Amino acid sequence: MIRYALVTGGSRGIGRAICEKLAEEGFHLLINYRSEDAAAEETLQRVKALGADGELLKFDVADTAATQTALSSWAEAHPDAYIEVVVNNAGIRRDNLMVWMPAQDWSQVLNVTLGGFFNVTQPLLQPMLTHRRGRIINIVSLSGLKGLPGQTNYSAAKGGLIAATKALSQEVAKRGVTVNAIAPGFIATDMTADLEEKELKKQIPVGRFGKPEEVAALAAFLASDSAAYITGEVISINGGLY
Ligand code: NAI
Secondary structure, three states, X not given: OOOXXXXXXXXXXXXXXXXXXXXHOOOEEEEEEOOOHHHHHHHHHHHHHOOOOEEEXXXXXXXXXXXHHHHHHHHHHXXXXXXXXXXXXXXXXXXXXHHHOOHHHHHHHXXXXXXXXXXXXXXXXXXXXXXXXXXXXXXXXXXXXXXXXXXXXXXXXHHHHHXXXXXXXXXXXXXXXXXXXXXXXXXXXXXXXXXXXXXXXXXXXXXXXXXXXXXXXXXXXXXXXXXXXXXXXXXXXXXXXX
């Protein structure tokens, strides 16, 4: 039986690395992305090069109707299948001190992170509960644990997603569905390309930014059968930076 895993924001960065790692574990990848066709295609080619298969699912996770349409079309085309693993990885930053933050930057960040989590996860729950196996993995952030200045919107979104992780985990635990969050510190991707790595890494006990592959290894473990007794948890991966 083909085992399906959906990764949102899979066109690059941490999402791409998670797609590759889950491909190595034998999953068929559903690679969601919003706009970067060429980058998403590159992720798909990498998945195929690893001997797995996959497909591209282009939609904006913040758009409820578009997400519903994409997921219900997929389910109709695959009546005997279900999505066993979902990694809610799509995320954006719109950093600013709150005193200067436009309302749009507040709502966009919440819509992608929190709205995206609901839009993508809700339709996948019933099939997971019916099959009595599912893995929901939410990529949050150190910012959502401690709160970071300049990121009131992002900290609120990731903190909210941590609370949602804990609540949902208790709703679905009896049916073999686990819900966990991964909280990365600084990971070297396009999202952090504008940061002063040389300065920031002085604060990190391990002395460097993390790699997307290091986050992906943790996601693949949480997706595995070995992680069946871990749920409602937030696991930090931050080189010792708290
Ligand atoms: P990235 O900016 O390189 O990739 C983000 C991905 O999300 C892209 O593929 C983008 O197309 C996609 N995306 C954004 N909005 C979307 C939407 N509305 N619908 C569908 N896809 C959308 O970022 P990176 O670093 O790979 O981040 C991945 C996740 O990890 C994000 O949730 C981010 O908040 C989180 N994170 C990243 C950290 C870092 O240091 N890079 C630290 C902590 C958390």
